[in-house]
Amino acid sequence: MSIGAMIGDILRSLFKKPATQRYPYERYPTPDRLRGKLFYDPTKCTGCQLCIKDCPSDAIELIVLDKVNKRFVMRYNIDRCTYCAQCVQNCRFDCLSMSNEQYEMAALQRQPFEVFYGRDEDVQFLLERATREDPEAQPCQPPA
Amino acid sequence: MDAQQIGKGKFVVPIGPQHPALKEPGHFEFTVDGEIVTGASVRLGYVHRGIEKGAENRNYTQAMYLMERVCGICSHVHATAFALGTEKLAGITAPPRAQAIRSLVGELERIHSHLLWLGVAAHEGGFDTLFMYSWRDREVVMDLLEGLTGNRVNYSVNVIGGVKVDVDDAQRDAILKGVDFLEERTHHYIKIITTDETLLGRTVGVGVMTKEQAIELGAIGPTGRASGLERDVRVDAPYAGYKDFPVRLVTDEAGDLQARFVVRMKELLESYRLIREILDHLPTGDLTVRAPRRIPAGETVSRVEAPRGELFYYIKSNGTDMPERVKIRTPSLCNWASVINLAPGYKLADMPMILSGIDPCFSCNDRLIKVNDRSVSQVWTWEDLRQHGIEYYR
Ligand code: SF4
Ligand code: SF4
Numbered sequence: 001m002s003i004g005a006m007i008g009d010i011l012r013s014l015f016k017k018p019a020t021q022r023y024p025y026e027r028y029p030t031p032d033r034l035r036g037k038l039f040y041d042p043t044k045c046t047g048c049q050l051c052i053k054d055c056p057s058d059a060i061e062l063i064v065l066d067k068v069n070k071r072f073v074m075r076y077n078i079d080r081c082t083y084c085a086q087c088v089q090n091c092r093f094d095c096l097s098m099s100n101e102q103y104e105m106a107a108l109q110r111q112p113f114e115v116f117y118g119r120d121e122d123v124q125f126l127l128e129r130a131t132r133e134d135p136e137a138q139p140c141q142p143p144a
Numbered sequence: 145m146d147a148q149q150i151g152k153g154k155f156v157v158p159i160g161p162q163h164p165a166l167k168e169p170g171h172f173e174f175t176v177d178g179e180i181v182t183g184a185s186v187r188l189g190y191v192h193r194g195i196e197k198g199a200e201n202r203n204y205t206q207a208m209y210l211m212e213r214v215c216g217i218c219s220h221v222h223a224t225a226f227a228l229g230t231e232k233l234a235g236i237t238a239p240p241r242a243q244a245i246r247s248l249v250g251e252l253e254r255i256h257s258h259l260l261w262l263g264v265a266a267h268e269g270g271f272d273t274l275f276m277y278s279w280r281d282r283e284v285v286m287d288l289l290e291g292l293t294g295n296r297v298n299y300s301v302n303v304i305g306g307v308k309v310d311v312d313d314a315q316r317d318a319i320l321k322g323v324d325f326l327e328e329r330t331h332h333y334i335k336i337i338t339t340d341e342t343l344l345g346r347t348v349g350v351g352v353m354t355k356e357q358a359i360e361l362g363a364i365g366p367t368g369r370a371s372g373l374e375r376d377v378r379v380d381a382p383y384a385g386y387k388d389f390p391v392r393l394v395t396d397e398a399g400d401l402q403a404r405f406v407v408r409m410k411e412l413l414e415s416y417r418l419i420r421e422i423l424d425h426l427p428t429g430d431l432t433v434r435a436p437r438r439i440p441a442g443e444t445v446s447r448v449e450a451p452r453g454e455l456f457y458y459i460k461s462n463g464t465d466m467p468e469r470v471k472i473r474t475p476s477l478c479n480w481a482s483v484i485n486l487a488p489g490y491k492l493a494d495m496p497m498i499l500s501g502i503d504p505c506f507s508c509n510d511r512l513i514k515v516n517d518r519s520v521s522q523v524w525t526w527e528d529l530r531q532h533g534i535e536y537y538r
Contacts, residue, residue: 005340006273019280031287033309035294056202056209084209084300089308098294 035083036103040074040117044093051087073118165496168506184487191507199470201526215508221450223302229446229459240427242306247385251415257451268496306432347401351498361481365453370403377449477509
């Protein structure tokens with residue numbers, strides 16, 4: 001029996017650095033495997049849609065502009081994504097990857113949560129088509 | 145709410161639903177005669193989320209991620225139980241390396257859960273120093289889990305038919321180093337919980353449950369094992385990697401709160417041993433086998449040992465790619481009876497300790513909500529429930 005069995009811990013800690021960090025001024029280096037924001041590389045995509053089938057939260061959608069010439073745009077709703085990496089696992093062509101650096105995605109508006117991935121000209125084309133068809137459309141609404 | 149007088153010198157003291165000792169909702173009513181509790185009741189259901197219903201509208205892989213969200217502390221065992229059940233229905237077995245990794249992550253998760261509990265229980269007993277140091281050390285295992293799987297909470301290790309993360313040499317070294325540190329700290333904590341007079345005063349002889357009572361009340365997990373109940377799914381019906389890496393059962397005869405502390409801390413030591421064993425003899429080979437999208441019709445039961453005790457899954461398939469019914473029974477639910485029955489005779493001030501002694505998890509055991517309207521009976525779809533939820537909180 002003793003009283004104050006943790007006194008030793010307390011005294012030793014007095015001479016040590018704090019265990020906590022002053023985030024966001026100090027940042028803990030993220031591990032390589034951290035599952036952050038999803039990225040899509042259109043060059044190898046075959047349009048098989050396997051990634052979309054198993055997404056638990058409907059966060060990704062493949063918009064097919066031209067199946068024969070493989071023109072695809074992926075719409076990614078960051079606010080829905082649960083960062084489970086199932087899409088990355090499902091893709092057999094290594095088109096999808098998750099960043100270990102971009103993980104602070106909080107925003108005050110909804111707009112930054114909708115991301116279009118694809119070749120620049122395809123994304124451009126898609127967005128223009130959406131505004132043409134519905135000039136009033138809010139940016140966060142699905143393009144036609 | 146104020147205490148309500150129900151007789152001379154007798155009061156009913158309501159605790160909760162907001163913040164009843166822990167940061168989750170549950171409602172308790174203790175009848176007290178002076179300081180001494182003479183009766184207790186519990187009401188649950190404040191965090192019913194309709195998860196079982198939600199699973200019926202998702203394919204097996206999507207449902208697995210939903211199951212992972214049943215509990216924020218033991219997310220991995222839920223996904224493992226669901227994946228094992230689905231694999232059984234599909235007639236496939238994940239490769240040995242995948243099974244070993246499932247157990248490895250399961251043990252790391254047990255470590256973080258037990259250390260979390262140590263902190264919470266110490267805090268309920270007013271021993272905040274132990275709370276802070278145990279949580280500081282818990283960060284070590286959280287970092288290991290994050291490094292291995294990519295997330296601190298929802299590890300997403302499982303897929304139907306295997307796992308998606310591998311253990312490389314760097315991971316292995318990091319885990320072994322972390323485990324060495326934690327083992328040393330755990331020995332230190334065992335010394336504290338068995339010698340510190342202030343903590344002993346709050347735990348020895350409090351909430352005593354005999355083995356017979358434990359059987360009668362259906363106590364499971366460390367709560368039951370602290371009363372000498374020799375029950376652990378990892379030992380009784382080994383699943384995943386536990387067939388190749390047997391677990392040694394940890395029990396204690398005392399049955400009081402002190403024993404619940406000791407059993408959980410000794411289980412930590414067993415987990416460290418198991419992790420070293422798994423890492424030393426990690427089977428080689430593939431991480432996944434091909435799983436069919438449509439699961440053959442049938443029904444199955446899948447049991448795993450969560451940090452709080454036996455976790456039970458029932459899965460029924462109708463031959464499509466979506467489950468027809470998923471039933472989950474989480475360990476916390478089984479242990480409520482022990483709290484309610486053990487409370488009488490102890491002081492009101494002991495209640496938070498007795499309550500946290502079973503390591504309760506509220507949101508994971510809310511499977512049912514009763515709506516008092518006997519005149520109508522209707523079946524709601526997931527979409528109806530969702531709309532109702534949106535309208536209700538509008
Ligand atoms: S990480 Fe998961 S939730 Fe996010 S897009 Fe991929 S599959 Fe969907
Ligand atoms: S799984 Fe891969 S190849 Fe198939 S649609 Fe998705 S990103 Fe493209």
